[in-house]
Amino acid sequence: MSTPLLSVKDMRITFHVNGGRDQLHAVDGVSFDLASGESLGIIGESGSGKSTIARAVLSLLRITRGEITMEGKTIVTPQSPGKPGNYGVQIIFQDPHAALNPRSKIIRSLVEPLEIQGKGNASSRRDMALEMLAKVGINRALADRYPHELSGGQKQRINIARALLLRPKILVADEATAALDVSIQADILNLYKDLQDEFGLSFIVITHDLAVASYVSDRIAVMYLGRFVELGPSATLATKSAHPYTRALMSAEPEALPRRLQKQDRLVLRGEIPSPVTPPSGCRFRTRCPIATDLCAAEAPPWREMSPGHYSACHFAEEVMAGKPLDGSDKPQNLESVK
Amino acid sequence: MKPVSYRDPSLTDNAAQPLLSVSDLSVYFRAGRKSSNRVVDNVTFDVARGETVGLVGESGSGKTVTGLSLLGLLPEGIAWTEGQIGFDGKDIGKMSESEMRRLRGRHISMIFQEPMTALDPVFTIGEQLTETLRTHFPMSKREARERAITALEDVGIPLPHKRVEEYPHHLSGGMRQRAMIAIALACEPDLLIADEPTTALDVTIQAQIIDLIMKIVSDRNTALIFISHNLGVVSQVCDRMITMYAGQVVEDSVTDEVLEQPLHPYSSGLLASVPRKSVSSSRLPSIPGRVPSPDAMPPGCRFEPRCTFAQAGCEAAQVLHRRADGRVVRCHRHDQLTLKGALT
Numbered sequence: 001m002s003t004p005l006l007s008v009k010d011m012r013i014t015f016h017v018n019g020g021r022d023q024l025h026a027v028d029g030v031s032f033d034l035a036s037g038e039s040l041g042i043i044g045e046s047g048s049g050k051s052t053i054a055r056a057v058l059s060l061l062r063i064t065r066g067e068i069t070m071e072g073k074t075i076v077t078p079q080s081p082g083k084p085g086n087y088g089v090q091i092i093f094q095d096p097h098a099a100l101n102p103r104s105k106i107i108r109s110l111v112e113p114l115e116i117q118g119k120g121n122a123s124s125r126r127d128m129a130l131e132m133l134a135k136v137g138i139n140r141a142l143a144d145r146y147p148h149e150l151s152g153g154q155k156q157r158i159n160i161a162r163a164l165l166l167r168p169k170i171l172v173a174d175e176a177t178a179a180l181d182v183s184i185q186a187d188i189l190n191l192y193k194d195l196q197d198e199f200g201l202s203f204i205v206i207t208h209d210l211a212v213a214s215y216v217s218d219r220i221a222v223m224y225l226g227r228f229v230e231l232g233p234s235a236t237l238a239t240k241s242a243h244p245y246t247r248a249l250m251s252a253e254p255e256a257l258p259r260r261l262q263k264q265d266r267l268v269l270r271g272e273i274p275s276p277v278t279p280p281s282g283c284r285f286r287t288r289c290p291i292a293t294d295l296c297a298a299e300a301p302p303w304r305e306m307s308p309g310h311y312s313a314c315h316f317a318e319e320v321m322a323g324k325p326l327d328g329s330d331k332p333q334n335l336e337s338v339k
Numbered sequence: 340m341k342p343v344s345y346r347d348p349s350l351t352d353n354a355a356q357p358l359l360s361v362s363d364l365s366v367y368f369r370a371g372r373k374s375s376n377r378v379v380d381n382v383t384f385d386v387a388r389g390e391t392v393g394l395v396g397e398s399g400s401g402k403t404v405t406g407l408s409l410l411g412l413l414p415e416g417i418a419w420t421e422g423q424i425g426f427d428g429k430d431i432g433k434m435s436e437s438e439m440r441r442l443r444g445r446h447i448s449m450i451f452q453e454p455m456t457a458l459d460p461v462f463t464i465g466e467q468l469t470e471t472l473r474t475h476f477p478m479s480k481r482e483a484r485e486r487a488i489t490a491l492e493d494v495g496i497p498l499p500h501k502r503v504e505e506y507p508h509h510l511s512g513g514m515r516q517r518a519m520i521a522i523a524l525a526c527e528p529d530l531l532i533a534d535e536p537t538t539a540l541d542v543t544i545q546a547q548i549i550d551l552i553m554k555i556v557s558d559r560n561t562a563l564i565f566i567s568h569n570l571g572v573v574s575q576v577c578d579r580m581i582t583m584y585a586g587q588v589v590e591d592s593v594t595d596e597v598l599e600q601p602l603h604p605y606s607s608g609l610l611a612s613v614p615r616k617s618v619s620s621s622r623l624p625s626i627p628g629r630v631p632s633p634d635a636m637p638p639g640c641r642f643e644p645r646c647t648f649a650q651a652g653c654e655a656a657q658v659l660h661r662r663a664d665g666r667v668v669r670c671h672r673h674d675q676l677t678l679k680g681a682l683t
């Protein structure tokens with residue numbers, strides 16, 4: 001196999017909380033690869049550690065264990081944190097206002113990172129910025145406007161343009177469309193696909209919206225309480241998931257369909273995500289898992305490859321994949337029943 | 340505990356008459372010294388007892404303002420309304436503030452996306468519940484406290500006798516949402532207005548809250564106006580769906596009918612732009628352009644600048660057509676167009 005573009009190996013990120021008394025492993029042993037031009041979705045409830053992974057991949061925080069490599073070269077270890085922005089990863093966040101200076105014209109926010117990196121001269125930087133605006137579908141005339149004169153969708157495009165000007169290989173989108181209206185979201189998701197085609201750009205798309213993840217990602221990682229619980233091709237997760245948590249997330253997401261086509265056996269998870277300071281023993285999902293047994297409390301399920309490229313951490317992954325009912329009944333549940 | 344009758348004897352309970360009847364409601368906001376913007380324009384719809392109605396549309400289309408005006412909660416001095424809001428046969432618009440106060444919380448309640456807009460950080464959950472109950476029903480403090488505990492239990496809050504003593508900031512996001520719902524529903528109102536109540540929540544917690552709201556409104560025959568930009572949630576919760584665009588109602592139909600066969604190009608466009616798990620590689624259709632701002636409304640059909648079906652006749656202002664099949668749509672081409680729905 002060729003060397004992956006990005007490789008995260010057994011990464012742990014620990015925060016000290018409660019005045020330093022307690023350790024919180026926000027990310028606890030996560031590994032994944034990202035190929036060039038690939039798009040990986042990371043989904044999971046809030047608090048599961050998705051943004052912490054994003055910040056680590058950008059070297060915005062120090063990792064506690066493991067390493068991150070880019071094209072085979074080690075760039076981040078606990079001893080030597082990487083330099084943000086230096087190795088081809090850029091990020092866009094949920095809040096489109098946050099990254100733009102409200103008192104500067106758009107063009108200023110775009111050329112500033114280029115200045116800092118010492119790229120070109122004043123006029124070539126302006127040209128590069130205007131060209132990039134056109135690429136993300138923003139009229140050049142808006143370059144001399146201020147952020148408050150633009151809509152949320154336009155600002156998010158400008159954030160994307162700003163990130164792309166630094167010629168990243170990977171763009172991390174952390175809930176970047178969560179605050180946008182569906183029609184604007186559709187535009188931005190289409191733009192991701194265009195950028196993948198045009199620049200061969202790779203994406204890490206962090207979202208709590210499974211449909212968004214399925215739409216833009218080649219593969220999806222499902223995260224729960226600091227760990228990946230399942231990872232595989234998007235289509236496989238949608239139809240043959242091998243983890244109860246993934247099935248619960250799929251089942252919880254309401255689809256805009258007439259009543260007669262809506263899932264009848266919607267699985268609603270009990271309770272909320274526990275505190276990562278004191279995670280449950282064994283399988284971390286067991287306090288909410290509808291099919292947990294004593295084994296789940298005693299032993300953490302290993303990360304197993306169920307089919308090529310499809311991994312799951314569940315003692316009963318085979319049964320779940322075969323459609324084991326998750327509501328205590330004995331009728332098999334077919335994920336494809338809704339079509 | 341002696342039973343409290345939540346039924347208000349003054350209510351007519353006339354099944355033939357809608358519980359809520361909004362006609363030609365317009366809402367204006369002051370904009371500058373002499374001008375104003377009409378942000379809600381001649382909105383007309385009815386809600387029957389026990390009916391669940393979704394209010395959908397992009398942000399800025401006037402959903403929240405419509406909801407607030409039904410409760411008389413628009414910011415005083417800068418906003419005013421025109422038109423009639425009939426509730427159980429009485430005109431809310433003509434009520435005094437003290438009459439409104441008796442109605443709010445007792446007959447009509449509202450819940451919000453952010454529970455802290457409704458919860459008071461300096462009072463315990465129990466104090467806020469008993470306050471609401473005692474405002475509307477004659478009962479002792481002790482009795483109100485017991486009812487508060489039951490109310491928390493009804494919304495699935497674990498250890499309710501402990502939670503009554505807690506302040507809102509001690510609760511998780513999902514639990515705060517439940518506490519707000521408990522307060523809004525404590526007096527068993529006839530109409531609940533829910534403004535994006537699950538938008539900030541994870542899908543798992545959203546599913547819990549949806550189930551809770553659906554169970555309570557159906558058990559108690561409470562009418563529900565569910566404001567959301569999430570068509571998936573609305574298709575699960577609501578019998579009927581009203582689509583708003585730029586301050587106007589553009590479609591009002593039974594939810595399943597809109598999903599299968601929308602009548603307004605805007606409803607169709609919204610449905611198409613929702614990403615779906617089942618469909619992946621194709622491009623997502625989106626609606627070009629953006630919602631016009633209230634001070635620059637197109638003179639004709641407000642959707643015309645973004646509509647791919649626009650033609651002669653669309654430059655004229657559009658009226659609501661009441662069709663023979665009972666559906667309501669604001670587009671003169673409604674019987675010429677066959678638009679894409681959720682399944683096409």
Ligand SMILES: Nc1ncnc2c1ncn2[C@@H]1O[C@H](COP(=O)(O)OP(=O)(O)O)[C@@H](O)[C@H]1O
Pocket residue numbers: 015016017024025026044045046047048049050051052053276
């Ligand atoms: N700087 C920090 N200090 C302490 N705890 C943090 C910090 N950042 C994140 N956490 C905790 O780490 C966990 C994961 O957070 P996060 O990565 O933001 O999750 P997600 O993005 O999936 O919602 C949460 O429990 C959060 O409270």
Ligand SMILES: Nc1ncnc2c1ncn2[C@@H]1O[C@H](COP(=O)(O)OP(=O)(O)O)[C@@H](O)[C@H]1O
Pocket residue numbers: 368378396397398399400401402403404405414633
């Ligand atoms: N307090 C206010 N002052 C001025 N304009 C307002 C105010 N609140 C809302 N508006 C305007 O009313 C219109 C409708 O807003 P809103 O009802 O919040 O939309 P929605 O809930 O559909 O997103 C928008 O154009 C908004 O800018």
Ligand code: SF4
Pocket residue numbers: 243244245283284285286287289290291292293296301313314315316317
């Ligand atoms: S290991 Fe046990 S608790 Fe964990 S997901 Fe599988 S069945 Fe559920």
Ligand code: SF4
Pocket residue numbers: 603604605640641642643644646647648649650652653657669670671672
């Ligand atoms: S009136 Fe014309 S422009 Fe407006 S929605 Fe109908 S077809 Fe489109």
Ligand SMILES: [Mg+2]
Pocket residue numbers: 050051052
């Ligand atoms: Mg996050």
Ligand SMILES: [Mg+2]
Pocket residue numbers: 402403404
């Ligand atoms: Mg609103």
